[in-house]
Amino acid sequence: MAAIEATPIMAELDSLLLCGSSFTSNDPTDSASSNSTSMSSTPPTTVSADSMSLASEPDHPKSEIATASNIEAVITVTSTLETEIEQHESGQQTPIADDAIVVAEPPPPPELSPASRPRRARSSLPVYNLSKLMGTDVHGKRRSKGDSVVDKRRRTISDGTTANFGDLDATKLGDALAKASQTTKIEVDASAGRRSSAVLNTPKSARIAKKSSLSPAPAHLTRRATRLSGASTENLATKLSTFSKRGKKAVEKGVGRLPRELLRLKDTNEFAHIDTRPVRYTVWSNGKYIEVDPSQETPAPQPPRKKIKVDENAANGEEKPAVEEQKAAAPATKKPRTKKWLEKGLYAGQEAPIDIFKGLNAQEKKKLASIPELLPTGKPNRTFPQPMYNGLRMLINGRDFKLPFDVCHPLPPGQPKPAAYRTMTKNRFVGDAASYWKKTPHFGDFASRCVCQPADGCDEDCQNRIMLYECDDTNCNFGKAHCQNRAFQDLQERTKKGGRYRVGVEVVKTGDRGYGVRSNRCFEANQIIMEYTGEIITEAECERRMNEEYKDNECYYLMSFDQNMIIDATTGSIARFVNHSCSPNCRMIKWIVAGQPRMALFAGDRPIMTGEELTYDYNFDPFSAKNVQKCLCGSPNCRGVLGPKPKEVKPPKPAKDEKKTKATSKTSKVSTKVLSKTTTKTSVKTSVKTSAKISTKRKLKDAFEFDGDDEEEAKTTKKRKVQAATGLKRTLSSASRKVAKGAAKGAAKSAATIKRSVASISVAARKKTAAAKMTKTTTTKATKTTTTVRRALGSGAAKKAAGKKTTAATSTKPKPKTAVASRSPSLTIVAAGSPAPAQKEAKSVVTTPTASAAASKKDLPRLTMSSGKTSSRKLTPSRKALESGLLAGSPASARSAKMTAAAKGTPKIKLVGAAAN
Numbered sequence: 001m002a003a004i005e006a007t008p009i010m011a012e013l014d015s016l017l018l019c020g021s022s023f024t025s026n027d028p029t030d031s032a033s034s035n036s037t038s039m040s041s042t043p044p045t046t047v048s049a050d051s052m053s054l055a056s057e058p059d060h061p062k063s064e065i066a067t068a069s070n071i072e073a074v075i076t077v078t079s080t081l082e083t084e085i086e087q088h089e090s091g092q093q094t095p096i097a098d099d100a101i102v103v104a105e106p107p108p109p110p111e112l113s114p115a116s117r118p119r120r121a122r123s124s125l126p127v128y129n130l131s132k133l134m135g136t137d138v139h140g141k142r143r144s145k146g147d148s149v150v151d152k153r154r155r156t157i158s159d160g161t162t163a164n165f166g167d168l169d170a171t172k173l174g175d176a177l178a179k180a181s182q183t184t185k186i187e188v189d190a191s192a193g194r195r196s197s198a199v200l201n202t203p204k205s206a207r208i209a210k211k212s213s214l215s216p217a218p219a220h221l222t223r224r225a226t227r228l229s230g231a232s233t234e235n236l237a238t239k240l241s242t243f244s245k246r247g248k249k250a251v252e253k254g255v256g257r258l259p260r261e262l263l264r265l266k267d268t269n270e271f272a273h274i275d276t277r278p279v280r281y282t283v284w285s286n287g288k289y290i291e292v293d294p295s296q297e298t299p300a301p302q303p304p305r306k307k308i309k310v311d312e313n314a315a316n317g318e319e320k321p322a323v324e325e326q327k328a329a330a331p332a333t334k335k336p337r338t339k340k341w342l343e344k345g346l347y348a349g350q351e352a353p354i355d356i357f358k359g360l361n362a363q364e365k366k367k368l369a370s371i372p373e374l375l376p377t378g379k380p381n382r383t384f385p386q387p388m389y390n391g392l393r394m395l396i397n398g399r400d401f402k403l404p405f406d407v408c409h410p411l412p413p414g415q416p417k418p419a420a421y422r423t424m425t426k427n428r429f430v431g432d433a434a435s436y437w438k439k440t441p442h443f444g445d446f447a448s449r450c451v452c453q454p455a456d457g458c459d460e461d462c463q464n465r466i467m468l469y470e471c472d473d474t475n476c477n478f479g480k481a482h483c484q485n486r487a488f489q490d491l492q493e494r495t496k497k498g499g500r501y502r503v504g505v506e507v508v509k510t511g512d513r514g515y516g517v518r519s520n521r522c523f524e525a526n527q528i529i530m531e532y533t534g535e536i537i538t539e540a541e542c543e544r545r546m547n548e549e550y551k552d553n554e555c556y557y558l559m560s561f562d563q564n565m566i567i568d569a570t571t572g573s574i575a576r577f578v579n580h581s582c583s584p585n586c587r588m589i590k591w592i593v594a595g596q597p598r599m600a601l602f603a604g605d606r607p608i609m610t611g612e613e614l615t616y617d618y619n620f621d622p623f624s625a626k627n628v629q630k631c632l633c634g635s636p637n638c639r640g641v642l643g644p645k646p647k648e649v650k651p652p653k654p655a656k657d658e659k660k661t662k663a664t665s666k667t668s669k670v671s672t673k674v675l676s677k678t679t680t681k682t683s684v685k686t687s688v689k690t691s692a693k694i695s696t697k698r699k700l701k702d703a704f705e706f707d708g709d710d711e712e713e714a715k716t717t718k719k720r721k722v723q724a725a726t727g728l729k730r731t732l733s734s735a736s737r738k739v740a741k742g743a744a745k746g747a748a749k750s751a752a753t754i755k756r757s758v759a760s761i762s763v764a765a766r767k768k769t770a771a772a773k774m775t776k777t778t779t780t781k782a783t784k785t786t787t788t789v790r791r792a793l794g795s796g797a798a799k800k801a802a803g804k805k806t807t808a809a810t811s812t813k814p815k816p817k818t819a820v821a822s823r824s825p826s827l828t829i830v831a832a833g834s835p836a837p838a839q840k841e842a843k844s845v846v847t848t849p850t851a852s853a854a855a856s857k858k859d860l861p862r863l864t865m866s867s868g869k870t871s872s873r874k875l876t877p878s879r880k881a882l883e884s885g886l887l888a889g890s891p892a893s894a895r896s897a898k899m900t901a902a903a904k905g906t907p908k909i910k911l912v913g914a915a916a917n
């Protein structure tokens with residue numbers, strides 16, 4: 001803020017002080033600072049001089065003495081204006097804090113020096129009625145004269161920007177100002193309604209003055225000054241607080257008129273603080289508004305026009321040539337950009353194959369022919385153009401699809417893991433098993449190849465498939481590309497690289513059944529899932545382990561395998577963790593792969609979704625009521641216990657039938673007759689009948705069960721089964737019963753021990769004493785029983801095996817020919833837990849390895865209890881089923897039957913069971 005040399009003139013006009021009692025003292029000692037202070041601290045009054053004069057009129061008659069000529073107005077204009085002008089010049093923006101104040105003070109009394117007069121005294125000086133002094137009071141009120149102030153923008157000193165001279169006559173005021181300007185060096189161009197700074201006597205001020213004289217004050221400056229003086233809107237209380245006591249009284253008297261004064265302005269935009277047009281300084285002279293020449297006003301800056309329209313330019317004749325020049329100079333108008341689409345991409349040039357079957361193998365052609373939607377229509381298929389070959393193949397074959405299981409079925413963190421155990425991906429012989437194992441028990445079965453055509457792809461009609469032989473180069477006429485009967489090879493390829501998805505299964509902790517296995521991916525119906533591998537041990541070794549190594553175990557992972565040997569999966573694959581269910585979704589099936597038996601878990605008749613727990617029916621033989629375990633599978637048809645197959649839970653027959661059954665089962669001869677009546681004339685069954693004469697009754701009854709056509713006999717058998725199962729005491733084979741009934745107590749114990757040894761899984765309570773009491777004698781008896789069984793099954797080789805001297809390990813001795821029979825497909829069938837589908841249904845499942853197995857399950861007898869020594873098997877397919885396989889399922893018989901049927905032009909024999917029928 002610039003200091004203004006106003007002290008002397010202020011002293012003169014002290015008496016004319018209208019307001020601002022806080023105006024700085026006139027003490028020359030602090031003139032500069034006091035001025036500065038006053039300018040900054042003293043707000044401009046909101047009370048117009050006019051009103052003030054009116055208010056003070058009655059109280060201050062002395063004011064009438066004063067005349068305009070005596071007034072030497074000291075106009076103190078704050079440095080606001082000057083500063084703004086300077087800023088406008090220099091482009092700087094410095095804070096401007098003070099307002100323009102025009103103060104007219106009466107000349108001080110001669111006796112009082114302005115410097116010595118106390119401020120209090122000064123502030124109490126009377127306020128002069130300027131209108132009277134100026135002689136304008138005769139005009140009366142403006143409103144009464146019809147003046148309208150609606151459209152007049154009135155800036156008063158209360159607005160802080162303009163020196164509102166109230167009723168001062170412009171001429172007189174101009175004289176006074178001219179006089180004052182000699183001292184203050186500040187001009188007020190009242191006639192023009194503008195102020196001009198005569199500027200201090202400095203080059204800068206001269207420059208400013210020159211500029212301001214040449215051009216009117218910029219509008220923005222004007223506006224700026226107005227706004228900066230906005231402190232004028234301070235309320236009256238603030239103003240009054242600055243007055244002295246007398247001043248306050250004077251104002252308070254005039255307050256009553258304030259509303260009236262304000263009422264004049266209430267309908268103005270200004271009153272409502274609405275700025276509708278650039279603010280201009282207005283000057284009121286003699287109570288009238290002085291129009292400002294608009295030409296002298298700086299036009300408000302127009303916002304830059306963004307674009308000049310061509311039409312407007314055309315309308316303007318002067319600018320037209322220029323526009324045309326611009327047009328000519330401008331480049332040609334760009335065409336609108338059009339999006340370019342790639343019509344062909346990576347596979348451009350590959351046209352849809354004319355021969356749609358080209359490149360497809362036989363099976364794919366066959367499938368394609370069955371999908372009319374994919375057959376060629378004559379038009380190139382552009383909706384599925386690339387890669388058309390693989391795309392077509394994919395459409396035909398489909399592919400496994402699975403969302404990442406981590407997304408869909410994440411296991412909660414912190415899953416418990418089973419205790420460390422050794423895994424084994426291949427079966428391994430342990431102990432004597434290797435020496436007893438016949439290297440080529442099934443090898444002779446591969447003497448002939450399947451008779452499939454390439455187009456068949458070794459589907460459900462493949463005899464290898466029917467016999468549960470996996471095709472390979474030795475027994476199949478086609479390579480893998482055309483053969484679909486290579487499940488174990490597929491499994492090996494799938495899991496070779498590892499990975500959770502390829503392996504497809506993982507161990508999970510179930511709520512009440514210990515660990516279990518769930519799928520990590522989807523599986524098709526009958527698709528191979530995982531192999532059950534472990535150590536192949538003899539029955540003797542199994543017995544030893546159970547008595548010694550596993551005696552404290554809660555679970556056993558033993559499964560009857562082949563050649564009277566056992567797979568101990570305690571060291572093996574995770575398939576051992578698969579739990580039992582009475583409504584399973586999987587089957588445990590034994591196949592012959594490259595001449596060797598292998599067990600694997602296959603999906604059931606329906607696909608398996610990701611996250612499902614995998615289960616199969618143990619067909620569990622508890623051996624003893626003590627070993628019966630409660631089943632917690634939770635399926636609607638749960639049998640309640642981990643017991644044998646559903647056959648035994650069927651409703652019992654009426655009493656008559658039961659009696660008849662009992663009568664029928666009394667002698668083997670009767671049974672044989674029944675058998676001869678009801679069974680077909682197959683050589684297999686003939687052998688059964690022959691052998692049945694020397695077998696036990698139980699065996700014959702079991703043999704009847706092979707015949708699915710003999711309903712009555714089957715019911716009879718079922719009845720007996722039900723009785724046995726209801727008691728849950730001993731679901732023993734006939735051989736075991738015989739031992740239990742007729743043989744010595746020790747023999748029974750021995751048989752029981754043998755059963756348990758093979759029985760396998762999760763025998764909750766073990767008979768330690770029975771195993772310990774096993775004697776050579778009882779073992780021999782049991783062996784004899786076994787021998788008898790094998791004779792009854794018609795295996796000539798069994799005689800040789802039985803004739804051999806037996807020991808405790810005799811029961812584990814491999815029996816070459818019987819072993820061939822013991823690998824029977826029925827094993828897989830019985831092991832399968834889900835209900836067997838009709839054979840026709842199995843056909844519809846086509847191309848999956850286990851489809852035929854499912855069909856064979858239907859046709860083959862489903863026997864639960866074994867009749868021989870090895871009936872002690874629990875988890876595996878029952879002995880009897882094995883025997884049925886032996887009877888009806890030998891590869892030779894099946895092949896011969898198939899060949900015969902083929903020679904007769906009849907449909908191929910599908911299953912071994914069909915032969916049995």
Ligand SMILES: C[S@@+](CC[C@H](N)C(=O)[O-])C[C@H]1O[C@@H](n2cnc3c(N)ncnc32)[C@H](O)[C@@H]1O
Pocket residue numbers: 512513514515516554555556557576577578579580581629630631632633761762763
């Ligand atoms: C081969 S193990 C299966 C894996 C076993 N859950 C584990 O944790 O190791 C068989 C045992 O699992 C249990 N188990 C399997 N399925 C069952 C079921 N449906 N109900 C009750 N227990 C079952 C029984 O204790 C049975 O002896």
